[in-house]
């Protein structure tokens with residue numbers, strides 16, 4: 128249960144230096160958050176592409192979050208051995224074991240994130256389970272709070288019904304506006320989109336099974352639509 132989860136009472140109590148020791152002297156907080164990051168494929172793909180951007184994965188399963196922590200530590204250690212001249216390799220990526228549906232605002236200050244990822248979230252097919260879905264009107268208000276104006280929510284799924292659910296909820300939420308893949312690529316976010324499509328373990332599984340993937344992205348607007 129959540130009682131076993133250690134979470135900060137407020138973002139100011141978060142010890143980011145412990146997560147990102149190479150950035151301890153900076154006042155940086157994470158800018159990218161991968162919610163339900165699973166085995167961490169997105170984080171380890173994006174980390175070298177944006178070496179100055181701090182990224183945090185949130186994962187509720189104990190063993191999976193431990194696996195990602197070990198994976199990051201191993202990557203930090205190997206990149207330090209193989210290329211000692213490269214500063215801070217994988218130093219910008221970290222993970223917390225957390226229930227993002229309950230505690231996301233405990234971690235991130237208001238308007239601190241420029242990207243929020245929901246990649247292949249659990250579908251919770253049954254109607255009575257829909258309240259467990261990671262996109263809902265209440266939670267969207269929290270995501271709007273932690274995202275800065277101009278920040279992007281990236282969602283992708285192989286479940287059409289979930290895609291429609293996420294897209295329609297974001298579409299009706301006044302602080303988000305839809306943004307096309309084409310527009311994001313024109314803004315230089317192509318490498319992020321490529322990673323969204325195919326860097327995660329779940330995304331790769333969908334590819335192996337020749338499944339379809341549906342992307343929906345929304346921009347946090349400054350003023351209500």
Ligand code: SAM
Nearest residue numbers: 163164165186187226227228246247327328329
């Ligand atoms: N995003 C990853 C990927 O694409 O490979 C993992 C997808 S997996 C289907 C969904 C993940 O979300 C699982 O690892 C699950 O444990 C995690 N999860 C579900 N609810 C969560 C919550 N409330 N907070 C954090 N993680 C959650």
